[in-house]
Each structure stands twice: as structure tokens, then as C-alpha cells.
Amino acid sequence: MGNKDYAILDGKKAISVDKLITLISFILLLIIVVIPIFMIVFNTFFSQTGNTWKFELSMFIRQMTDTKNLAAMWNTIVIAFFATIFGTIMGVFYAWLLGRSDIPAKGLMRALFNIPYMFPPFLGAMAWDMLLNSRSGYLNRFLMQTFNLSKMPFEINSVWGIIFVEVSYFFPFVFMQVVSSLERMDPTLEECARIAGASQGTVIRKITLPLMKPAISAGALLILTSSLAHFGVPSILGYAKRIYTLPTRIYAIIYNAGGNFQGIREGAALSVMLVIVVSLALVLQNIILSSGSYDIIKGKSMRPTLIKLRGAKIPLFILSIFTLILIVVVPLVMIVLMSFLKAYGLPLSVSNFTFEQYERVLFRGGGTVDAIKNSLFVSVTAGIVCMFLGTLIAYVVQKIKPKGKGALEVLSMLPYAIPGTVLSIGVILAWSGGIFGINLYNTIWIILVAYLARYLSFSMKTSSAALLQVNNSLEEAARACGASHSESLSDITLPLIRPAMVSGFFLIFLPAMREVTTSILLYGPYTRTLGVQIYSLREAGMIPQAAALATVTIGLIVVLNTIVNQITKDRKGV
Amino acid sequence: MANVKFENVSVSYGKKQVLKNFSLEVNSGEILCLVGPSGCGKTTLVRALLGLSKPDTGRISIGDRVLYDDEKRINVPAEKRNIGIVFQDYAVWPHMTVLENVMYPLRKRKVPKDEIKSRATKALEMVHMVEYANHLPSQLSGGQQQRVAIARAIVVDSDVLVMDEPITNLDAKLREEMLIEIRMLQKRLGATILYITHDQQSALQLCDKLAIMQKDGSLCQYGTDDQIILNPANRFTFEFIGNSNFIPVIEQAGKVYLDCGDKFLYEGETPSGVSLNGKDLAVRLNDVVFDNSSNIKAKVTSRIFLGNEYDYFLTIGNKEIRVEQAMLDAKEHGVVNEGDTVGIKFLNPHFYEREEV
Numbered sequence: 001m002g003n004k005d006y007a008i009l010d011g012k013k014a015i016s017v018d019k020l021i022t023l024i025s026f027i028l029l030l031i032i033v034v035i036p037i038f039m040i041v042f043n044t045f046f047s048q049t050g051n052t053w054k055f056e057l058s059m060f061i062r063q064m065t066d067t068k069n070l071a072a073m074w075n076t077i078v079i080a081f082f083a084t085i086f087g088t089i090m091g092v093f094y095a096w097l098l099g100r101s102d103i104p105a106k107g108l109m110r111a112l113f114n115i116p117y118m119f120p121p122f123l124g125a126m127a128w129d130m131l132l133n134s135r136s137g138y139l140n141r142f143l144m145q146t147f148n149l150s151k152m153p154f155e156i157n158s159v160w161g162i163i164f165v166e167v168s169y170f171f172p173f174v175f176m177q178v179v180s181s182l183e184r185m186d187p188t189l190e191e192c193a194r195i196a197g198a199s200q201g202t203v204i205r206k207i208t209l210p211l212m213k214p215a216i217s218a219g220a221l222l223i224l225t226s227s228l229a230h231f232g233v234p235s236i237l238g239y240a241k242r243i244y245t246l247p248t249r250i251y252a253i254i255y256n257a258g259g260n261f262q263g264i265r266e267g268a269a270l271s272v273m274l275v276i277v278v279s280l281a282l283v284l285q286n287i288i289l290s291s292g293s294y295d296i297i298k299g300k301s302m303r304p305t306l307i308k309l310r311g312a313k314i315p316l317f318i319l320s321i322f323t324l325i326l327i328v329v330v331p332l333v334m335i336v337l338m339s340f341l342k343a344y345g346l347p348l349s350v351s352n353f354t355f356e357q358y359e360r361v362l363f364r365g366g367g368t369v370d371a372i373k374n375s376l377f378v379s380v381t382a383g384i385v386c387m388f389l390g391t392l393i394a395y396v397v398q399k400i401k402p403k404g405k406g407a408l409e410v411l412s413m414l415p416y417a418i419p420g421t422v423l424s425i426g427v428i429l430a431w432s433g434g435i436f437g438i439n440l441y442n443t444i445w446i447i448l449v450a451y452l453a454r455y456l457s458f459s460m461k462t463s464s465a466a467l468l469q470v471n472n473s474l475e476e477a478a479r480a481c482g483a484s485h486s487e488s489l490s491d492i493t494l495p496l497i498r499p500a501m502v503s504g505f506f507l508i509f510l511p512a513m514r515e516v517t518t519s520i521l522l523y524g525p526y527t528r529t530l531g532v533q534i535y536s537l538r539e540a541g542m543i544p545q546a547a548a549l550a551t552v553t554i555g556l557i558v559v560l561n562t563i564v565n566q567i568t569k570d571r572k573g574v
Numbered sequence: 575m576a577n578v579k580f581e582n583v584s585v586s587y588g589k590k591q592v593l594k595n596f597s598l599e600v601n602s603g604e605i606l607c608l609v610g611p612s613g614c615g616k617t618t619l620v621r622a623l624l625g626l627s628k629p630d631t632g633r634i635s636i637g638d639r640v641l642y643d644d645e646k647r648i649n650v651p652a653e654k655r656n657i658g659i660v661f662q663d664y665a666v667w668p669h670m671t672v673l674e675n676v677m678y679p680l681r682k683r684k685v686p687k688d689e690i691k692s693r694a695t696k697a698l699e700m701v702h703m704v705e706y707a708n709h710l711p712s713q714l715s716g717g718q719q720q721r722v723a724i725a726r727a728i729v730v731d732s733d734v735l736v737m738d739e740p741i742t743n744l745d746a747k748l749r750e751e752m753l754i755e756i757r758m759l760q761k762r763l764g765a766t767i768l769y770i771t772h773d774q775q776s777a778l779q780l781c782d783k784l785a786i787m788q789k790d791g792s793l794c795q796y797g798t799d800d801q802i803i804l805n806p807a808n809r810f811t812f813e814f815i816g817n818s819n820f821i822p823v824i825e826q827a828g829k830v831y832l833d834c835g836d837k838f839l840y841e842g843e844t845p846s847g848v849s850l851n852g853k854d855l856a857v858r859l860n861d862v863v864f865d866n867s868s869n870i871k872a873k874v875t876s877r878i879f880l881g882n883e884y885d886y887f888l889t890i891g892n893k894e895i896r897v898e899q900a901m902l903d904a905k906e907h908g909v910v911n912e913g914d915t916v917g918i919k920f921l922n923p924h925f926y927e928r929e930e931v
Binding site for chain 2: 060321458471473474476477478479480481483484487492493495
């Protein structure tokens with residue numbers, strides 16, 4: 001070794017790779033997460049007169065005491081409460097039925113039960129609105145004629161209608177958590193109870209359910225926060241009857257303000273209210289469901305003893321099939337049928353069918369093709385950027401562990417708990433000239449910025465989990481073998497976590513493709529996304545066209561999902 | 575010359591100082607086993623040598639090559655230190671084949687392409703792993719992965735090899751084999767090896783020199799294995815390096831007594847010029863011999879036959895001690911039976927300050 005090694009004086013050395021990565025992570029999180037959130041709070045409590053900002057509580061109080069806003073808050077809470085209760089019961093029941101009983105056709109039913117998870121809820125709301133709205137819903141009319149009723153039997157444009165649709169799309173959160181937990185449960189725990197003399201019913205009540213409690217509460221929490229923040233279903237079902245929730249109320253205020261700054265400020269104040277409701281719900285849930293975590297769930301899967309349903313087998317099987325038809329098949333079929341109809345309201349007969357709607361949507365301009373391109377662009381870009389950024393932050397948190405790593409972790413996870421509507425307002429306040437005069441409003445970039453904040457935690461989580469598996473000594477061995485720090489990252493660490501990064505990308509790309517909550521507040525004349533386009537077609541009364549585009553979207557999602565499943569299935573774990 | 579030299583090295587993690595003014599030299603071409611209890615700072619020393627953590631003060635050098643010197647502000651980065659390392663968890667890269675793993679250090683050192691493969695194959699030959707060249711690490715057993723790690727460490731002909739608990743994760747039989755192979759490998763390569771372990775047994779089997787580290791991170795003894803076994807520097811070394819008995823003694827009117835409930839006059843060898851009052855007599859299990867002429871009487875509570883030796887539990891007064899009797903000795907002098915009262919004598923006794931347990 002020559003003298004050149006002697007020359008490395010640590011005092012004068014350029015900034016190390018680790019420090020650089022840490023610094024970049026903090027700066028990016030500051031830009032993507034902190035600034036929008038700060039802008040919401042700041043604009044809620046400070047008002048501008050001339051060039052000076054002064055503290056002002058009156059606007060916030062006015063919004064907090066506005067009867068319409070309070071009604072919206074009440075609706076939000078009622079809907080979230082019942083959606084969580086019913087969704088959890090349904091999720092647990094079907095998870096147990098498919099996971100532990102001898103009900104037939106399990107594999108197929110499980111696949112079908114997961115469909116609502118990838119199906120955008122607002123499309124479901126559209127379908128149910130076509131079927132059960134009280135003016136002209138197809139199913140309502142059919143029932144009225146068949147049974148000679150004097151009025152429409154169902155009203156989907158109601159709080160209960162919203163709850164019904166949300167339950168059918170949110171229950172998979174609990175279902176999937178509990179199924180996987182049931183599969184990993186050590187069956188001897190149940191067998192011991194049977195041997196000790198407990199009946200089958202007692203085992204379920206005293207052993208199985210308590211052991212599932214962490215999985216159940218995690219799933220229930222997801223339903224609760226999703227419902228509180230949810231925009232699509234209440235906006236599609238609620239507007240006709242002026243039923244607002246906080247997210248739809250925020251949208252209405254911003255929409256009516258038409259770019260007026262005071263309106264945006266009012267939306268910001270309402271956002272603070274929504275965040276408070278979400279936080280309170282989280283705290284409350286924590287108190288109610290606080291329980292230690294159980295370690296008795298094992299990593300390796302075992303074959304648990306299946307419980308014989310005997311006489312109840314056929315009725316329960318029929319019930320499951322009925323549920324599946326109701327929540328999966330009916331809305332899907334309705335949308336597809338509607339997309340072939342010449343006009344909304346015509347009877348569903350072959351003579352009224354046409355391909356015209358597809359032709360209109362796909363080939364006659366109207367911005368649909370642009371919307372598909374826009375959605376592809378923002379989803380792919382957000383997926384790729386988040387994939388790298390999330391991995392970067394995960395690396396800082398898991399491997400470099402600098403001072404303030406806790407803050408970094410919280411910051412990157414924060415947008416996950418913040419409703420998409422709220423995030424959009426923050427992004428509007430921050431990037432339409434508010435900071436350094438940067439104005440991204442009405443451009444595709446503002447949607448991208450919002451997506452980055454919204455989906456960063458997805459990729460950060462998957463990369464974190466992968467990095468935990470990569471022992472430090474692997475990188476250190478590379479250093480000792482003559483690799484510089486950055487070479488050890490690119491030769492060793494990155495290849496090892498690449499599969500996780502790829503799945504992180506798809507975790508972002510797929511939901512971003514069908515996203516509507518965030519982009520509905522951010523789109524400009526030329527920057528509609530797929531979700532926004534369907535939403536606006538429907539708002540404009542072009543329901544069959546909306547249905548055609550929805551069908552295309554669903555087809556796209558199914559194809560992409562299949563591709564992802566093929567990719568992830570072939571991947572060999574390292 | 576490739577002697578590894580630590581001079582007054584201090585390392586701390588945050589506020590916790592792990593090593594304080596630590597000095598140690600590994601002679602060129604020797605195996606030095608650094609032995610110490612878990613958590614005493616052995617791995618910290620390795621990391622400082624490799625350049626993975628930066629000492630606060632001191633100097634680390636290999637031959638005349640300075641790796642770290644806080645006064646001259648020299649800190650050679652890890653990748654330029656040219657030290658072979660074998661980690662406890664092997665650290666074989668799971669996404670590369672065995673051959674790719676071994677070729678990696680050569681690639682990083684810009685060795686000509688045609689040379690890389692032949693050198694890597696030669697290194698694999700040395701650890702008898704050539705036929706696994708195209709396997710992935712996940713297809714190998716723990717012992718095989720460890721061989722790959724060793725091949726990777728020796729492939730660049732570093733004159734210094736560091737092995738940090740390389741065989742701890744292997745089963746007993748494989749451990750024996752690996753120790754022999756490491757020894758033979760060292761003979762062939764002539765490399766300087768710093769071997770870190772908490773297991774004194776394997777250290778004794780392998781080492782040219784032995785260095786004992788204490789819990790507080792200080793070096794308490796350095797020397798050849800027989801030097802250390804025969805003349806342990808303190809109670810810690812004595813206790814750490816082998817199984818032993820400790821019997822309290824008192825000194826009354828110039829005479830030394832074993833103090834275990836009853837008092838027994840001790841007539842064996844004693845160091846001159848030191849008071850033994852309140853100290854412990856320390857003796858190895860196989861240095862306790864039966865001799866009925868001794869006035870120290872013990873009762874045999876149990877006898878276990880272990881194949882190559884007998885293991886006894888005896889009580890002297892209220893004190894229980896263990897004794898090992900080699901087969902040869904048992905053949906010549908006969909065994910004692912459970913329930914017998916026997917006289918015992920202590921060979922090679924040491925006297926150390928009493929430690930409160």
C-alpha cells in the first residue's frame with residue numbers, strides 16, 4: 001500500500017455517504033410531508049392582512065360551530081362507527097368460515113373475497129346507485145313492479161346506504177388479517193383446550209377469538225381510519241340527498257370556493273377538524289382494544305384441524321355464495337351492463353345495447369385517453385420515486401440509525417394516517433405559490449407531489465422489513481473485501497432488497513391507478529386522472545360513459561394485478 | 575513483516591467507553607487467540623482494526639503500515655486496509671454463488687480478469703469447496719458456508735486474517751475439524767491470524783499466543799498457552815481458562831488453615847512473604863490428588879465415570895469441591911468409593927483475593 005492511504009485525514013474528509021443519505025432523507029421529508037402539514041395548520045390559525053400574518057382563532061371556531069360542518073362530522077362518525085362494527089363482524093365470520101371450517105370451494109371463495117380489496121369502492125358506489133337509488137334504481141323499479149309496492153323499497157342515497165357499500169369494500173381488511181393469523185396459529189393451543197374438556201364453542205370463544213384479537217383490532221383500525229377519511233362512496237351516494245361527511249364537505253367547500261383563498265382556508269380548518277376526529281378515534285380504539293401482543297402465533301404455517309359444520313354446512317355455504325354475489329358479482333355486472341346501454345334509464349334488454357359508449361370514451365376525445373395517460377404517468381412516477389425514496393429512508397432508519405431516526409420514521413408514516421383530502425389541501429396551500437413562489441397548481445406535478453406524500457410509507461415499510469433481514473456483517477464483509485461504502489451498497493445491499501423494492505413499487509402503482517380522493521381536489525383542465533374522469537363523467541350525467549370507462553379501469557386493474565401476481569410468484573426468495 | 579499492533583487504542587460507542595488505552599501486538603506469522611467473556615470488547619477491537627468503527631485515540635498498524643493514528647490524523651478506510659475477515663455469522667452473500675463470493679475481493683482489487691477465476695478456484699481448493707463453486711449459499715450447510723467465508727478471506731493473500739468467533743455457530747464435531755483446518759491453513763499461508771473467541775478450549779487448541787481480556791475491556795494477560803495455564807496473572811484468568819475449585823483459607827499464628835466450617839491445617843506449598851489470611855486457595859480439578867497421609871479429610875459424595883477420567887464430588891467440612899482423576903492415575907492408585915473419607919492434597923495451588931459472590 002502506498003502513501004496515498006496516509007493522506008486520508010478524517011477532519012478534512014468530504015461528507016460521508018451515510019451523512020449525505022441522512023441529510024437527503026430529512027430534506028425530502030421536510031419538503032414532501034412537513035411543509036404541506038405545516039401549511040394547513042398555519043393557514044387555519046393565521047390570516048393575512050397586507051403583508052403581515054396575524055393569529056386568528058375566529059375562523060376556526062366559526063367552522064367548528066357551523067351546523068352543516070357539525071352535521072358532516074356527525075355523519076362521518078356514525079358511518080365510520082357502523083362500518084367498523086359490521087365490517088369487523090363480517091370479516092371475522094368469513095375468515096373463520098374459510099380458514100377453519102370444512103366449507104366447500106374454499107380456495108375459490110377466498111380469491112373472490114379478496115376482490116373488493118382491489119376494486120375501487122367508488123365504482124361500487126356507482127353501481128349501487130344505479131341499482132338502488134330511490135328515483136330510478138333498476139333493482140328498486142324491478143322490486144316495485146314485481147311486488148306491486150307503492151314506493152321504492154330501498155334508498156341507497158342515505159347514511160345506511162353509505163355504510164352498506166363501505167362495509168362491502170372494507171371488510172377484507174379484517175378478513176385478510178384474520179385469515180393469515182388463523183393460518184399461522186399454533187393448532188396445539190386449541191387442541192390442548194379440547195383435551196382439557198372444553199367444547200368446540202368454548203374453544204372458539206375462549207381460545208381462538210382472544211388469540212385473534214391483535215389481528216382483529218389491526219384490521220378494525222384500518223376500517224375505522226379508512227372510513228373516516230373516505231371520500232368516494234359518501235360523495236357518490238350522499239350528494240343527491242345532501243348527506244355530507246367531513247371529506248366530502250371539505251371537497252364541496254373547496255369546489256364552491258372556485259380557487260378563492262378564503263374558501264381554501266376554510267377547507268384547511270375543516271381538515272384540522274377531520275384530523276382531530278381521526279386522532280381521537282385512534283386514541284379511543286387504543287384504549288378499548290389495548291392488549292398485549294401475543295407471540296404464540298408461529299411463523300411457519302401448520303395445518304390446523306378443520307371444524308366440521310355438519311348440518312350447518314349447506315346453509316352457511318349458501319350464505320357465503322349469496323354474500324359474494326351481493327358484494328362482488330352484482331356491482332360488477334351492473335357496471336358492465338350499464339356500459340353497453342344506449343342511455344341511463346333504458347331497460348336492460350339486448351335491443352338497447354351498443355358499443356357506442358366505449359367508442360365515445362376511448363376514441364372521440366373528451367380527455368379520457370389523456371386521463372389514462374395521466375394516471376399511468378403519475379402512478380408509475382410516484383411508484384418509482386417512492387420506491388427509491390422509501391428505501392433511502394428505510395436504510396437511514398434501519399442501518400445508519402442517526403440521532404432523530406424516530407422523527408424520520410414518524411414523519412414518513414404520518415401521511416398514512418392523514419386523510420387524502422387533507423393532504424391535498426396541504427399540497428394546494430404549499431405548492432400554489434405559497435412557498436418560494438413555486439406554483440404547481442393545475443399541473444400534473446402537484447398530483448405527483450401529493451401521491452409521493454401519500455404513498456411513501458408503503459414502500460418504506462416493505463423496504464424496512466427487507467433491510468432488517470440483511471445483516472450488517474454482509475455489508476461489512478464487502479468493505480473488508482475492498483469495496484467502498486457506496487460499492488457495498490450497490491453490490492450487496494441493493495441486490496438483496498431488490499425484490500422488496502419491486503413489490504413496494506406495485507403496492508403504490510396499483511392503488512394510485514384508481515385513486516380519486518387526492519386528485520379530485522388537485523386536477524386541472526388537462527390533468528384529470530382516471531378516477532377523476534369517471535367521477536366527472538358521472539357528475540355530468542353521462543352515466544353509461546362513466547360505466548364504460550369504469551369497465552376499462554377494472555379490466556386494467558385485473559390485468560395489472562395478474563401480471564404482478566405472476567412476477568411475485570416466480571420470484572425466489574433469497 | 576505483518577505484525578498487528580494496537581497502541582493505546584480507546585473506542586467508545588456514544589458515552590459508553592468499551593476499550594480504554596488498549597495495547598496488544600500480534601507477532602508476524604503467529605496465531606493469537608484473543609479470549610474474553612461475551613461483551614468485553616473483542617468485537618469492538620476487530621471493528622477498529624478493520625476500520626468499521628473509528629477509535630477515539632491511539633494507533634493501529636500492520637508492520638510499518640499505519641491504519642489509524644489519531645495524532646497524525648490517519649484513518650485508512652476499511653476497503654483499503656487489506657485484511658481478511660471471517661465473521662461469526664459467515665456473512666456469505668446470499669445472492670452470489672460460492673465462486674462469485676470468492677471472486678468479489680479480487681474484482682474490487684482490480685485483479686486481471688483471467689487471473690481472478692484461477693485464484694478464486696485455488697482458494698476454494700484450499701478449503702475443499704471446489705465442487706460447490708456454482709452453488710448458492712442457501713444450498714450449503716453452516717460449515718460449508720464458513721469455508722466459503724474463509725476462502726473469501728484468504729483469496730487476496732492478505733498477510734493478516736481476522737477471525738471473529740468463526741466456529742461458534744457450528745456443532746461440536748465440525749468445530750474440531752475446522753480448528754485443525756485453520757491451523758493447517760495458517761501453516762501453508764504463513765499469515766498472521768487474530769482469532770477472537772470466548773471459548774478458551776478452542777483457543778488453547780489453536781493458538782501460538784494467547785491474550786486474555788477482562789469484562790471491563792482491559793487486557794489481563796498475554797503469553798503462550800502453557801505460560802498462562804501455569805502462571806495465571808490473576809483470579810479472573812485462572813477461573814476463565816479452566817475449571818477450578820476455590821477454598822477459603824485463614825492464617826493463625828503463622829499457620830495456614832482451610833476454613834470450611836471445620837479448620838484443616840494446610841501443609842502444602844505457599845508463596846513466601848505474603849499474608850494468606852482471608853484469601854482463597856485456587857486449584858484445578860485435576861490437581862487435587864488422593865493421599866491418605868494428608869490431614870485434610872474429605873468425604874466422597876459421588877463418583878461419575880466419564881470414559882477417560884473419573885469425576886468426583888467431595889465435601890471438606892461444609893465446602894463442596896470437584897476432582898478429576900485421570901484413567902492412568904486411577905489404574906495406578908485405584909479409585910475411591912462413594913461414602914469413603916479420604917485424605918487429599920493440592921498440587922500447583924494458587925492464592926487469590928476472595929471474591930464476594
